[in-house]
Amino acid sequence: MIGLDTSHAVAFTKLLNNPHESYHVPGGEVVVAFAGGSPNFELSMSRVKGFTEQLCTRFHVKIVDSIEQVAAESDAILLESVDGAVHHEQLRAIVAYQKPIFIDKPFSLSSQVASDMIRLAEDYQTPLMSTSALRYAEGLTGILQQVDKGKIIGADCFGPMEMQATQPGFFWYGIHTVEMLFAILGRGAQSVMTLSSEGHDAITASWTDGRIGTIRGNRHGNSQFGAIIHFEHGSEFVAIHAQQKPYYASLLEQIIAFFQDGVSRVPLQETHEIIRLIEAANESLRTGRIVQL
Structure with a gap:
């Protein structure tokens, strides 16, 4: 989970697939992160340590002990867990902070959970967006x-x-x-x-x-x-x-615009239909x- 200070204009980094590539997309700075990972998902756990070291040593990002602390110390949130099964739980932990949240694909692993997540965001009036690059x-x-x-x-x-x-x-x-x-x-x-x-x-x-x-x-x-x-x-x-x-750079531009105005570039009902x-x-x-x- 990544927190951003949107008052800065610096380069974002693709954190999921290739942490060595930087794409210059003005609009925010990664300032704080939580090293999560899903213990039953080898592709998740095998990469958490490497990504955390990259964030600390190369980008000087502060690593904290909880996703709630990330939400408290940032203006906007990138929920980058590759395991769609944990997104609902993670959203519940941070939705009350009412910070714009981008959730990496897959948004969820069932249409019922997707409905619950959208309802949570609506109840707390928290901007929410999810899509593939x-x-x-x-x-x-x-x-x-x-x-x-x-x-x-x-x-x-x-x-x-x-x-x-x-x-x-x-x-x-x-x-x-x-x-x-x-x-x-x-x-x-x-x-x-x-x-x-x-x-x-x-x-x-x-x-x-x-x-x-x-x-x-x-x-x-x-x-x-x-x-x-x-x-x-x-x-x-x-x-x-x-x-x-790179299409990931184009996605980051859309995410930054979403963080700035709180309007998802992909309507949540369309995201729900994709999951269904x-x-x-x-x-x-x-x-x-x-x-x-």
């Missing part, structure tokens, strides 16, 4: 700004689909491609069907207006993210990694049936 990749946002091809009538997204036992089914890596799909089609998904083999997954979702979106997940080999967006007057290929600017779609895709994977959202 893939939503803000310039290769995607640039194409979404096009106006010469008419309305978007569908989309096919693809990406790696690594699984983690503590993050059920598609919650671990599937959330990236689901976020991309919602960035393209918006809210309104009504049903989901999942097909799966040893190395591949295919999720087909229908929207209430008749549009269809698909997600293809690769569990071995190909780790490229991308999409094809279908417009009324043609289709466009989205090359997520084609742009020089992944939950339904997992159910379809188990049962082989179409699942209604």
Whole structure:
């Protein structure tokens, strides 16, 4: 958990996947942190010590003994736990401080817990935001700004689909491609069907207006993210990694804007629908049936 002083304008650091990369995004300074970690999640516990040392030695961040102390000593909060199962408990501990909170994906691991978390934020009037950085990749946002091809009538997204036992089914890596799909089609998904083999997954979702979106997940080999967006007057290929600017930098810009005005760049009801779609895709994977959202 990371606390920020938003009166400063310095570089942020990507703290989850590569603590050696710095992206200059004006708007705040990391000043205090709590070293958490989930004891039953090896990928979490194996990295906590290294990240903590980086924060202390390279960035001179103060490490405290509780997430409540982080909330008390900061203007805004990055809740960066990679384990979606602990986000509800952590939110309960800090929501009463009424500081803007960004929660790393996955927001939660069930739609019921997501509802409870959103209700908590509303009860305490605490600004809350959660999303995958893939939503803000310039290769995607640039194409979404096009106006010469008419309305978007569908989309096919693809990406790696690594699984983690503590993050059920598609919650671990599937959330990236689901976020991309919602960035393209918006809210309104009504049903989901999942097909799966040893190395591949295919999720087909229908929207209430008749549009269809698909997600293809690769569990071995190909780790490229991308999409094809279908417009009324043609289709466009989205090359997520084609742009020089890292999509995490674009996400940080959105987070800073959220910290400044308290308005989530992704509506919480859309975040809830994303969690429900992944939950339904997992159910379809188990049962082989179409699942209604």
